[in-house]
Amino acid sequence: MKQAVIACGGLGTRLTEKGIMTPKCLLEVNGVTILERQIEVLQHSGITKILLLLGSQSHEISSRLPNLSVDAQIEIETLVESRKMGTGGALVNALHRLDESFLYVYGDIYLDCNLTPLVNSVSTGIEVGILTRASDHMQDSNLVSVGMDDEICGFHLKPHPVGLYPRNIAMTGLYAFKKSSVTRLSVEFHSTFDLDSEGLPHLLGAGCKMEIVRNNGLVKDIGTMDRISSVTGEESITQGTMARPCIFLDRDGVINRPNGHISSIEEFELLPEVPEAIALIRRKGFRTIVVTNQPGIARGDFNWQNLESIHGFFEEKLAKKRALVDAIYVCPHHPERGFPGEVPKFKIVCECRKPKSGLFLRAFRDFPTVISQSWMVGDQISDREAAKHVGLNFAALPNLDPLHWTNSQEKPFENLMEFAKSLAPFEPKVELYDHY
Numbered sequence: 001m002k003q004a005v006i007a008c009g010g011l012g013t014r015l016t017e018k019g020i021m022t023p024k025c026l027l028e029v030n031g032v033t034i035l036e037r038q039i040e041v042l043q044h045s046g047i048t049k050i051l052l053l054l055g056s057q058s059h060e061i062s063s064r065l066p067n068l069s070v071d072a073q074i075e076i077e078t079l080v081e082s083r084k085m086g087t088g089g090a091l092v093n094a095l096h097r098l099d100e101s102f103l104y105v106y107g108d109i110y111l112d113c114n115l116t117p118l119v120n121s122v123s124t125g126i127e128v129g130i131l132t133r134a135s136d137h138m139q140d141s142n143l144v145s146v147g148m149d150d151e152i153c154g155f156h157l158k159p160h161p162v163g164l165y166p167r168n169i170a171m172t173g174l175y176a177f178k179k180s181s182v183t184r185l186s187v188e189f190h191s192t193f194d195l196d197s198e199g200l201p202h203l204l205g206a207g208c209k210m211e212i213v214r215n216n217g218l219v220k221d222i223g224t225m226d227r228i229s230s231v232t233g234e235e236s237i238t239q240g241t242m243a244r245p246c247i248f249l250d251r252d253g254v255i256n257r258p259n260g261h262i263s264s265i266e267e268f269e270l271l272p273e274v275p276e277a278i279a280l281i282r283r284k285g286f287r288t289i290v291v292t293n294q295p296g297i298a299r300g301d302f303n304w305q306n307l308e309s310i311h312g313f314f315e316e317k318l319a320k321k322r323a324l325v326d327a328i329y330v331c332p333h334h335p336e337r338g339f340p341g342e343v344p345k346f347k348i349v350c351e352c353r354k355p356k357s358g359l360f361l362r363a364f365r366d367f368p369t370v371i372s373q374s375w376m377v378g379d380q381i382s383d384r385e386a387a388k389h390v391g392l393n394f395a396a397l398p399n400l401d402p403l404h405w406t407n408s409q410e411k412p413f414e415n416l417m418e419f420a421k422s423l424a425p426f427e428p429k430v431e432l433y434d435h436y
């Protein structure tokens with residue numbers, strides 16, 4: 001894949017209350033325009049051709065192009081819209097200028113991440129890859145629901161109805177497309193339309209295969225001044241650094257009270273100060289990822305959708321305390337057959353049920369991790385063994401069954417907050433590009 005298409009039509013309308021009318025892609029963060037930063041990041045993942053889709057303020061962007069500080073090897077072309085077409089219409093309008101596969105990027109996004117996994121996502125069978133992240137403003141984000149293999153099964157557009165708990169898997173405005181999917185859009189839509197709220201749901205409904213790619217760095221929409229200041233603040237240094245340490249959290253007994261096999265939101269009871277502890281861990285510069293065995297799926301006690309809504313409920317509770325987890329990796333399997341109601345395809349000896357390493361290996365693939373400074377926090381011997389297998393430090397929390405720790409050398413922390421307080425802050429490197 002060589003081509004990236006950047007939608008620069010944004011007028012900065014959400015910024016006008018502060019008196020700023022510059023096209024969003026020319027706003028500067030840390031002295032560099034968003035556009036220059038995007039091009040630099042795109043080039044790192046092998047992109048050599050940029051197509052800028054320009055809207056009504058095109059002269060300002062066109063006139064600045066010769067002065068932009070970008071690599072001379074990058075070929076930049078423009079396409080000017082005759083009228084406002086929306087993020088979907090602009091793409092269909094550019095159909096004749098598209099490569100067989102390409103990246104599509106909204107022009108108002110501050111980027112500092114490795115896009116190679118997104119570039120690689122459109123392969124056999126997959127027509128659209130969507131870059132997602134756990135959002136620090138999930139109520140105000142378009143969210144997606146995914147299946148066990150990260151395949152997209154639905155879209156939840158903002159605003160989100162009360163009592164529905166979609167996961168905090170937010171679209172970021174970066175996509176990998178096969179041209180064939182834009183051809184499909186061109187058949188259905190003939191005028192202005194929005195890609196996120198109209199185009200993508202249409203494609204999914206038409207059977208188009210899509211999957212998510214989890215963001216591994218910093219991707220921020222700069223729609224408000226608040227968000228601009230947050231990328232210029234301390235957060236940009238830690239979020240943008242490629243390899244970071246991570247705190248892996250077991251779920252039952254670490255995050256929530258282990259009430260048997262929890263199959264509904266009503267049975268999910270957070271342990272004290274868990275959101276606050278997770279927020280503290282993140283302020284110290286660590287990623288937070290949940291790794292959990294949920295054999296109740298294999299037993300037929302609950303299904304994937306039930307589990308996802310429990311996790312969406314958990315993530316909404318986190319969001320209220322300005323906390324989040326980067327991902328939740330689940331083993332749905334169980335090795336022993338012969339229970340009434342069981343789901344045979346999950347009754348297997350798998351590679352992901354802790355103490356095996358599969359869930360951690362997925363996390364390491366999605367998020368570059370400084371393993372030596374990372375920890376697993378768990379309440380069972382299987383958590384400790386899993387940590388040992390992949391080289392993580394281990395922190396024990398008290399298990400309801402004291403026999404679990406008879407032979408353990410660790411003195412358990414009282415709870416997750418005690419662990420969070422004890423954690424030494426990670427010192428991130430500031431040179432963000434040396435890692436890829």
Ligand SMILES: [Mg+2]
Binds near residue numbers: 250253254380
């Ligand atoms: Mg547990």
Ligand SMILES: [Zn+2]
Binds near residue numbers: 333353
């Ligand atoms: Zn498994």
